[in-house]
Amino acid sequence: NAGVTQTPKFQVLKTGQSMTLQCAQDMNHNSMYWYRQDPGMGLRLIYYSASEGTTDKGEVPNGYNVSRLNKREFSLRLESAAPSQTSVYFCASSLRASGSVGDTQYFGPGTRLTVL
Amino acid sequence: GQQVMQIPQYQHVQEGEDFTTYCNSSTTLSNIQWYKQRPGGHPVFLIQLVKSGEVKKQKRLTFQFGEAKKNSSLHITATQTTDVGTYFCAAPGGSNYQLIWGAGTKLIIKP
Numbered sequence: 001n002a003g004v005t006q007t008p009k010f011q012v013l014k015t016g017q018s019m020t021l022q023c024a025q026d027m028n029h030n031s032m033y034w035y036r037q038d039p040g041m042g043l044r045l046i047y048y049s050a051s052e053g054t055t056d057k058g059e060v061p062n063g064y065n066v067s068r069l070n071k072r073e074f075s076l077r078l079e080s081a082a083p084s085q086t087s088v089y090f091c092a093s094s095l096r097a098s099g100s101v102g103d104t105q106y107f108g109p110g111t112r113l114t115v116l
Numbered sequence: 117g118q119q120v121m122q123i124p125q126y127q128h129v130q131e132g133e134d135f136t137t138y139c140n141s142s143t144t145l146s147n148i149q150w151y152k153q154r155p156g157g158h159p160v161f162l163i164q165l166v167k168s169g170e171v172k173k174q175k176r177l178t179f180q181f182g183e184a185k186k187n188s189s190l191h192i193t194a195t196q197t198t199d200v201g202t203y204f205c206a207a208p209g210g211s212n213y214q215l216i217w218g219a220g221t222k223l224i225i226k227p
Contacts, residue, residue, distance in 0.1 A: 031213055040125075040222075041219060041220075042122075042204060042217040042218055042219040042220050043159070043204070043206075043217045044217075045209075045214055045215075048213055048214065050213045056213070058214065090158055090159070097211070097213045098213065098215055099146070099147070099207070099208025099209065099211070099213065099214060099215055100208075101146065101147050101164070101166050102164070104149060104161045104164060105159075105161065105215065106161070107158040107159050107160070108158065109157075109158055110158050
């Protein structure tokens with residue numbers, strides 16, 4: 001039972017390049033999330049997927065797209081990377097709605113992205 | 117939009133001293149969650165508080181939820197090196213699918 005896995009662990013891009021961050025969970029969770037964490041900062045929600053087939057914008061969606069490929073997988077795409085997108089990206093999942101009583105979020109190990 | 121304010125940003129303590137972090141909201145919260153992130157790691161869930169005035173303990177960690185459900189605190193008694201990391205509070209945002217996160221309090225043990 002691996003929990004939440006993310007690939008790659010590290011990535012360096014040049015400005016304008018594109019890439020996709022992959023996330024998968026094996027806990028049969030319905031909801032999945034993408035966050036970014038800048039140095040010394042809290043977590044900011046980029047996009048989330050409440051259930052398979054749905055996606056919604058979070059606090060900072062500009063410059064990103066997502067795909068909920070199936071119940072297990074939720075990918076984040078940077079179409080044209082910018083230095084401002086240098087950050088650590090975390091994927092998380094929850095059984096239903098993580099703000100609900102009795103629910104919580106489980107995080108992957110993160111992807112450390114640098115855009116030059 | 118809704119915010120959860122967390123203070124202090126950093127706390128330096130000698131090993132064995134106590135540590136406290138506080139979270140405040142201008143609106144009533146249905147619940148509040150606490151997470152710990154070790155250096156270089158990812159956030160890990162610690163606890164969820166739901167009831168007004170609730171106090172929960174996990175060994176040397178004491179979590180409190182205010183009577184008005186607008187504030188919460190985490191207190192660590194007699195810190196150890198294993199406590200090093202950043203502690204975050206998080207509460208439901210615009211929908212129950214979103215958590216609004218505090219900025220975190222970094223616990224640093226002085227050598």
